[in-house]
Amino acid sequence: MKFLLSLAAICMTLGLCWGFCAYIPSKGKQVDGRWVPSDECLDMYDGVSHPIGSTWNSSHCMRCSCLDIGMRCCSRYGPSYREGCKAIMDWEACEYKFYKLEDISQPCSP
Structure with missing residues (x-):
């Protein structure tokens, strides 16, 4: 049992070390006194706009997704x-x- 617990801990540690993600909340704006979420995401690496629901690879080897609540980018490589x-x-x-x-x-x- 101790062996399985140790193995699980090692696997979780390796999973955390191999990649990383960044999340940027949606900016949105005020229109007629009402909050309106943004309908696109601005790639923080390339400066290119992407529509909600899209997924792309940035020039910095990140896999990014544009969601209605913001943009999430995760590394595509590890050590x-x-x-x-x-x-x-x-x-x-x-x-x-x-x-x-x-x-x-x-x-x-x-």
């Missing part, structure tokens, strides 16, 4: 490690590429 390799983020593919420590021009084999 990575391979023995004898250096991890370098490929911002186009939103993933880490691994290169040999002794020669970073040479990719590590998978």
Whole structure:
């Protein structure tokens, strides 16, 4: 039983370490003395407007969703490690590429 409890704790800890999310509440506005929620979200990374209900990938490797209550963005990558390799983020593919420590021009084999 202690083993299962320890395993569950480790799994939860790893889940928390591998990613993160940010939430930005909807701004909305006052119209004729009444609060009207916004009908779009402004991407905090790209400055582009997105309609409510849409989901997109930002240029900062974040997966974002526009909801009527605000915008939520979560990372699409997490920390990575391979023995004898250096991890370098490929911002186009939103993933880490691994290169040999002794020669970073040479990719590590998978």
